[in-house]
Amino acid sequence: MFDLGWTELLLIGIVALIVVGPKDLPGMFRAVGKFIGKAKGMAREFSSAMNDAAEGSGVDDIKETLRKAANPMKSAMDEVKKTTDSVTRDLKDSAKPVLSEERQSQADKIRDKAAEMASSRQAAEAEAETAKPEAAKPKPKAKPAPKTKPKPKAAPKAKPAPKAKASQKQNAGDKA
Template sequence: MFDIGFTELIVIGVVALIVIGPERLPKVARTAGHLYGRMQRYVSSVKSDISQEIQLDEMRRAGQDFKASVESAVSGIEQQATVVDDYLRDEASSVNKVVSAMAVTEGERPVTEPATKQIEMEQAPQQSLPLDEPDQNTVTPTLSAVVETARAEPAGKSP
Protein backbone atom coordinates (compact mmCIF):
# COMPACT_ATOMS: atom_id res chain seq x y z
CA MET A 1 0.00 0.00 0.00
CA PHE A 2 2.33 2.73 1.24
CA ASP A 3 6.05 2.30 0.82
CA ILE A 4 7.20 3.22 4.33
CA GLY A 5 10.55 1.93 5.59
CA PHE A 6 11.82 1.42 9.14
CA THR A 7 13.68 4.77 9.27
CA GLU A 8 10.55 6.65 8.18
CA LEU A 9 8.56 4.99 10.99
CA ILE A 10 11.18 6.09 13.54
CA VAL A 11 11.00 9.69 12.25
CA ILE A 12 7.15 9.64 12.49
CA GLY A 13 7.37 8.20 16.04
CA VAL A 14 9.85 10.90 17.21
CA VAL A 15 7.73 13.71 15.71
CA ALA A 16 4.59 12.27 17.34
CA LEU A 17 6.40 12.04 20.72
CA ILE A 18 7.45 15.67 20.50
CA VAL A 19 4.09 17.02 19.24
CA ILE A 20 1.71 14.86 21.34
CA GLY A 21 3.86 14.36 24.36
CA PRO A 22 4.79 11.26 26.35
CA GLU A 23 1.59 11.26 28.43
CA ARG A 24 -0.94 11.12 25.61
CA LEU A 25 1.13 9.11 23.07
CA PRO A 26 -0.01 5.59 24.23
CA LYS A 27 -3.69 6.62 24.09
CA VAL A 28 -3.28 8.13 20.59
CA ALA A 29 -1.39 5.04 19.36
CA ARG A 30 -4.18 2.79 20.70
CA THR A 31 -6.85 4.93 19.00
CA ALA A 32 -4.84 4.95 15.74
CA GLY A 33 -4.58 1.13 15.91
CA HIS A 34 -8.37 0.78 16.42
CA LEU A 35 -9.06 3.14 13.52
CA TYR A 36 -6.61 1.26 11.32
CA GLY A 37 -8.32 -2.06 12.20
CA ARG A 38 -11.75 -0.60 11.45
CA MET A 39 -10.49 0.69 8.13
CA GLN A 40 -9.11 -2.76 7.22
CA ARG A 41 -12.41 -4.45 8.15
CA TYR A 42 -14.35 -1.92 6.11
CA VAL A 43 -12.11 -2.39 3.07
CA SER A 44 -12.37 -6.20 3.29
CA SER A 45 -16.17 -5.88 3.68
CA VAL A 46 -16.36 -3.72 0.56
CA LYS A 47 -14.16 -6.17 -1.34
CA SER A 48 -16.36 -9.13 -0.36
CA ASP A 49 -19.55 -7.20 -1.28
CA ILE A 50 -18.11 -6.37 -4.69
CA SER A 51 -17.06 -10.00 -5.15
CA GLN A 52 -20.57 -11.21 -4.23
CA GLU A 53 -22.18 -8.76 -6.63
CA ILE A 54 -19.90 -9.94 -9.44
CA GLN A 55 -20.79 -13.59 -8.71
CA LEU A 56 -24.49 -12.72 -8.52
CA ASP A 57 -24.28 -10.95 -11.87
CA GLU A 58 -22.55 -13.98 -13.40
CA MET A 59 -25.29 -16.23 -12.00
CA ARG A 60 -27.98 -13.97 -13.48
CA ARG A 61 -26.27 -14.13 -16.88
CA ALA A 62 -25.98 -17.91 -16.67
CA GLY A 63 -29.66 -18.12 -15.70
CA GLN A 64 -30.66 -15.93 -18.62
CA ASP A 65 -28.54 -18.02 -21.01
CA PHE A 66 -30.11 -21.21 -19.66
CA LYS A 67 -33.60 -19.75 -19.98
CA ALA A 68 -32.89 -18.71 -23.57
CA SER A 69 -31.60 -22.18 -24.44
CA VAL A 70 -34.66 -23.82 -22.85
CA GLU A 71 -36.98 -21.49 -24.74
CA SER A 72 -35.22 -22.27 -28.04
CA ALA A 73 -35.46 -26.01 -27.32
CA VAL A 74 -39.16 -25.68 -26.51
CA SER A 75 -39.82 -23.74 -29.71
CA GLY A 76 -37.95 -26.39 -31.71
CA ILE A 77 -39.99 -29.15 -30.10
CA GLU A 78 -43.21 -27.26 -30.78
CA GLN A 79 -42.23 -26.89 -34.44
CA GLN A 80 -41.52 -30.61 -34.70
CA ALA A 81 -44.82 -31.37 -32.97
CA THR A 82 -46.73 -29.28 -35.50
CA VAL A 83 -44.95 -31.08 -38.37
CA VAL A 84 -45.86 -34.47 -36.89
CA ASP A 85 -49.42 -33.31 -36.18
CA ASP A 86 -49.84 -32.15 -39.78
CA TYR A 87 -48.45 -35.45 -41.05
CA LEU A 88 -50.84 -37.42 -38.84
CA ARG A 89 -53.79 -35.33 -40.03
CA ASP A 90 -52.84 -36.00 -43.66
CA GLU A 91 -52.52 -39.73 -43.00
CA ALA A 92 -55.85 -39.80 -41.13
CA SER A 93 -57.58 -38.07 -44.03
CA SER A 94 -56.09 -40.54 -46.52
CA VAL A 95 -57.20 -43.47 -44.33
CA ASN A 96 -60.68 -41.97 -44.12
CA LYS A 97 -60.76 -41.71 -47.92
CA VAL A 98 -59.76 -45.36 -48.28
CA VAL A 99 -62.36 -46.44 -45.72
CA SER A 100 -65.09 -44.45 -47.47
CA ALA A 101 -64.04 -45.95 -50.81
CA MET A 102 -64.22 -49.43 -49.30
CA ALA A 103 -67.68 -48.71 -47.91
CA VAL A 104 -68.88 -47.90 -51.42
CA THR A 105 -67.61 -51.22 -52.80
CA GLU A 106 -68.69 -53.30 -49.82
CA GLY A 107 -70.59 -55.87 -51.88
CA GLU A 108 -67.54 -56.91 -53.89
CA ARG A 109 -65.24 -59.77 -52.88
CA PRO A 110 -61.81 -59.02 -51.40
CA VAL A 111 -58.96 -58.97 -53.86
CA THR A 112 -56.76 -61.33 -51.85
CA GLU A 113 -59.32 -64.18 -51.66
CA PRO A 114 -59.87 -66.38 -54.73
CA ALA A 115 -63.36 -66.35 -56.21
CA THR A 116 -63.84 -70.13 -55.95
CA LYS A 117 -63.10 -70.17 -52.24
CA GLN A 118 -65.57 -67.38 -51.65
CA ILE A 119 -68.28 -69.21 -53.62
CA GLU A 120 -67.65 -72.43 -51.68
CA MET A 121 -67.94 -70.62 -48.39
CA GLU A 122 -71.20 -68.98 -49.42
CA GLN A 123 -72.77 -72.25 -50.67
CA ALA A 124 -71.52 -74.56 -47.89
CA PRO A 125 -74.00 -75.16 -45.07
CA GLN A 126 -72.92 -73.69 -41.80
CA GLN A 127 -72.28 -76.43 -39.26
CA SER A 128 -71.89 -75.64 -35.66
CA LEU A 129 -70.50 -78.11 -33.17
CA PRO A 130 -71.35 -77.96 -29.53
CA LEU A 131 -68.52 -76.53 -27.48
CA ASP A 132 -68.61 -79.44 -25.02
CA GLU A 133 -68.01 -82.20 -27.55
CA PRO A 134 -64.82 -82.33 -29.63
CA ASP A 135 -64.99 -83.03 -33.33
CA GLN A 136 -64.75 -86.80 -34.03
CA ASN A 137 -62.40 -86.31 -36.99
CA THR A 138 -59.69 -84.58 -35.00
CA VAL A 139 -57.56 -86.30 -32.42
CA THR A 140 -56.14 -84.12 -29.70
CA PRO A 141 -53.56 -85.97 -27.61
CA THR A 142 -53.36 -85.10 -23.95
CA LEU A 143 -50.16 -84.20 -22.24
CA SER A 144 -50.06 -87.46 -20.30
CA ALA A 145 -50.42 -89.48 -23.53
CA VAL A 146 -47.51 -87.61 -25.08
CA VAL A 147 -45.34 -88.21 -22.01
CA GLU A 148 -46.22 -91.95 -21.93
CA THR A 149 -45.40 -92.26 -25.62
CA ALA A 150 -42.03 -90.54 -25.09
CA ARG A 151 -41.18 -92.88 -22.20
CA ALA A 152 -42.20 -95.99 -24.10
CA GLU A 153 -39.96 -95.30 -27.11
CA PRO A 154 -36.31 -96.38 -26.86
CA ALA A 155 -33.80 -93.54 -26.50
CA GLY A 156 -31.93 -94.01 -29.76
CA LYS A 157 -34.86 -94.37 -32.16
CA SER A 158 -36.77 -91.57 -33.74
CA PRO A 159 -40.38 -91.98 -34.98
Protein backbone atom coordinates (compact mmCIF):
# COMPACT_ATOMS: atom_id res chain seq x y z
CA MET A 1 0.00 0.00 0.00
CA PHE A 2 2.42 2.69 1.21
CA ASP A 3 6.11 2.24 0.62
CA LEU A 4 7.62 3.72 3.76
CA GLY A 5 11.18 2.95 4.76
CA TRP A 6 12.94 3.56 8.06
CA THR A 7 14.14 7.00 7.03
CA GLU A 8 10.61 8.15 6.15
CA LEU A 9 9.24 6.79 9.42
CA LEU A 10 12.00 8.55 11.35
CA LEU A 11 11.19 11.83 9.60
CA ILE A 12 7.48 11.43 10.38
CA GLY A 13 8.31 10.68 14.04
CA ILE A 14 10.49 13.80 14.35
CA VAL A 15 7.81 16.01 12.76
CA ALA A 16 5.16 14.48 15.05
CA LEU A 17 7.38 15.12 18.08
CA ILE A 18 7.79 18.79 17.09
CA VAL A 19 4.13 19.38 16.14
CA VAL A 20 2.35 17.39 18.88
CA GLY A 21 4.93 17.67 21.63
CA PRO A 22 6.52 15.03 23.83
CA LYS A 23 3.71 15.14 26.38
CA ASP A 24 0.86 14.20 24.02
CA LEU A 25 2.86 11.91 21.68
CA PRO A 26 2.08 8.57 23.47
CA GLY A 27 -1.67 9.32 23.42
CA MET A 28 -1.51 10.13 19.71
CA PHE A 29 0.35 6.88 18.95
CA ARG A 30 -2.25 4.94 20.96
CA ALA A 31 -5.09 6.52 18.97
CA VAL A 32 -3.32 5.80 15.66
CA GLY A 33 -2.77 2.17 16.73
CA LYS A 34 -6.46 1.72 17.56
CA PHE A 35 -7.44 3.22 14.22
CA ILE A 36 -5.10 0.89 12.31
CA GLY A 37 -6.41 -2.11 14.29
CA LYS A 38 -10.01 -1.23 13.42
CA ALA A 39 -9.10 -0.79 9.74
CA LYS A 40 -7.38 -4.22 9.66
CA GLY A 41 -10.40 -5.83 11.36
CA MET A 42 -12.76 -4.31 8.81
CA ALA A 43 -10.53 -5.49 5.94
CA ARG A 44 -10.45 -9.01 7.41
CA GLU A 45 -14.23 -9.07 7.79
CA PHE A 46 -14.72 -7.80 4.23
CA SER A 47 -12.33 -10.44 2.86
CA SER A 48 -14.09 -13.30 4.69
CA ALA A 49 -17.51 -12.03 3.53
CA MET A 50 -16.28 -12.00 -0.09
CA ASN A 51 -14.90 -15.54 0.26
CA ASP A 52 -18.22 -16.75 1.70
CA ALA A 53 -20.12 -15.11 -1.17
CA ALA A 54 -17.79 -16.72 -3.71
CA GLU A 55 -18.30 -20.15 -2.17
CA GLY A 56 -22.06 -19.70 -2.17
CA SER A 57 -22.23 -18.60 -5.80
CA GLY A 58 -20.31 -21.62 -7.13
CA VAL A 59 -17.07 -19.86 -8.06
CA ASP A 60 -15.14 -22.90 -6.80
CA ASP A 61 -16.92 -25.13 -9.34
CA ILE A 62 -16.06 -22.72 -12.15
CA LYS A 63 -12.47 -22.53 -10.94
CA GLU A 64 -12.21 -26.35 -10.93
CA THR A 65 -13.66 -26.54 -14.45
CA LEU A 66 -11.15 -23.98 -15.69
CA ARG A 67 -8.30 -25.87 -14.04
CA LYS A 68 -9.36 -29.09 -15.75
CA ALA A 69 -9.63 -27.32 -19.09
CA ALA A 70 -6.17 -25.80 -18.68
CA ASN A 71 -4.49 -29.15 -17.85
CA PRO A 72 -6.52 -32.04 -19.28
CA MET A 73 -3.75 -34.61 -18.77
CA LYS A 74 -3.58 -33.99 -15.03
CA SER A 75 -7.34 -34.09 -14.62
CA ALA A 76 -7.49 -37.37 -16.56
CA MET A 77 -4.77 -38.86 -14.35
CA ASP A 78 -6.67 -37.72 -11.24
CA GLU A 79 -9.77 -39.53 -12.45
CA VAL A 80 -7.76 -42.70 -13.16
CA LYS A 81 -6.25 -42.53 -9.69
CA LYS A 82 -9.69 -42.17 -8.08
CA THR A 83 -10.96 -45.17 -10.01
CA THR A 84 -7.99 -47.39 -9.15
CA ASP A 85 -8.23 -46.40 -5.48
CA SER A 86 -11.90 -47.43 -5.34
CA VAL A 87 -11.17 -50.71 -7.17
CA THR A 88 -8.30 -51.65 -4.86
CA ARG A 89 -10.44 -50.79 -1.84
CA ASP A 90 -13.19 -53.07 -3.14
CA LEU A 91 -10.69 -55.88 -3.80
CA LYS A 92 -9.27 -55.63 -0.30
CA ASP A 93 -12.73 -55.82 1.21
CA SER A 94 -13.70 -58.87 -0.87
CA ALA A 95 -10.37 -60.65 -0.21
CA LYS A 96 -11.03 -61.02 3.51
CA PRO A 97 -11.42 -64.73 4.21
CA VAL A 98 -14.65 -65.85 5.74
CA LEU A 99 -14.04 -68.62 8.27
CA SER A 100 -16.53 -71.19 9.33
CA GLU A 101 -17.63 -71.12 12.96
CA GLU A 102 -15.47 -74.14 13.79
CA ARG A 103 -12.36 -72.61 12.24
CA GLN A 104 -13.09 -69.27 13.87
CA SER A 105 -13.28 -70.90 17.32
CA GLN A 106 -10.00 -72.73 16.66
CA ALA A 107 -8.33 -69.48 15.59
CA ASP A 108 -9.59 -67.76 18.75
CA LYS A 109 -8.20 -70.59 20.91
CA ILE A 110 -4.80 -70.31 19.21
CA ARG A 111 -4.73 -66.53 19.73
CA ASP A 112 -5.67 -66.94 23.41
CA LYS A 113 -2.97 -69.61 23.96
CA ALA A 114 -0.33 -67.42 22.24
CA ALA A 115 -1.26 -64.46 24.42
CA GLU A 116 -1.14 -66.64 27.56
CA MET A 117 2.32 -67.99 26.63
CA ALA A 118 3.63 -64.50 25.92
CA SER A 119 2.43 -63.18 29.28
CA SER A 120 3.91 -66.17 31.17
CA ARG A 121 7.25 -65.70 29.34
CA GLN A 122 7.29 -62.02 30.29
CA ALA A 123 6.53 -62.88 33.91
CA ALA A 124 9.35 -65.47 33.97
CA GLU A 125 11.81 -62.98 32.48
CA ALA A 126 10.83 -60.35 35.03
CA GLU A 127 11.21 -62.86 37.87
CA ALA A 128 14.62 -63.97 36.60
CA GLU A 129 15.74 -60.36 36.35
CA THR A 130 14.80 -59.60 39.96
CA ALA A 131 16.39 -62.86 41.22
CA LYS A 132 19.88 -62.00 39.90
CA PRO A 133 22.29 -61.16 42.71
CA GLU A 134 24.11 -57.87 42.61
CA ALA A 135 27.47 -59.60 42.17
CA ALA A 136 26.32 -61.30 38.99
CA LYS A 137 25.57 -58.01 37.34
CA PRO A 138 28.45 -56.75 35.25
CA LYS A 139 30.29 -53.86 36.80
CA PRO A 140 31.37 -50.99 34.67
CA LYS A 141 35.04 -51.12 33.79
CA ALA A 142 37.27 -48.55 35.38
CA LYS A 143 38.84 -46.13 33.00
CA PRO A 144 42.58 -46.55 32.68
CA ALA A 145 44.69 -43.66 33.88
CA PRO A 146 45.69 -41.37 31.06
CA LYS A 147 49.14 -42.14 29.77
CA THR A 148 51.67 -39.41 30.19
CA LYS A 149 54.68 -39.07 27.99
CA PRO A 150 57.92 -40.00 29.75
CA LYS A 151 60.28 -37.11 30.22
CA PRO A 152 63.31 -37.38 27.98
CA LYS A 153 66.44 -38.27 29.91
CA ALA A 154 69.23 -35.79 29.83
CA ALA A 155 72.31 -36.96 27.95
CA PRO A 156 75.13 -37.97 30.30
CA LYS A 157 77.76 -35.31 30.70
CA ALA A 158 80.91 -36.08 28.78
CA LYS A 159 84.06 -36.51 30.86
CA PRO A 160 86.88 -34.17 29.91
CA ALA A 161 89.60 -35.84 27.86
CA PRO A 162 92.83 -36.53 29.71
CA LYS A 163 95.50 -34.00 29.16
CA ALA A 164 97.95 -34.94 26.48
CA LYS A 165 101.15 -33.68 28.17
CA ALA A 166 102.76 -37.07 28.22
CA SER A 167 102.08 -37.71 24.59
CA GLN A 168 103.37 -34.28 23.70
CA LYS A 169 106.58 -35.00 25.53
CA GLN A 170 106.99 -38.20 23.55
CA ASN A 171 106.27 -36.37 20.30
CA ALA A 172 108.79 -33.69 21.25
CA GLY A 173 111.36 -36.35 22.02
CA ASP A 174 110.77 -37.98 18.63
CA LYS A 175 111.34 -34.72 16.85
CA ALA A 176 114.67 -34.07 18.50
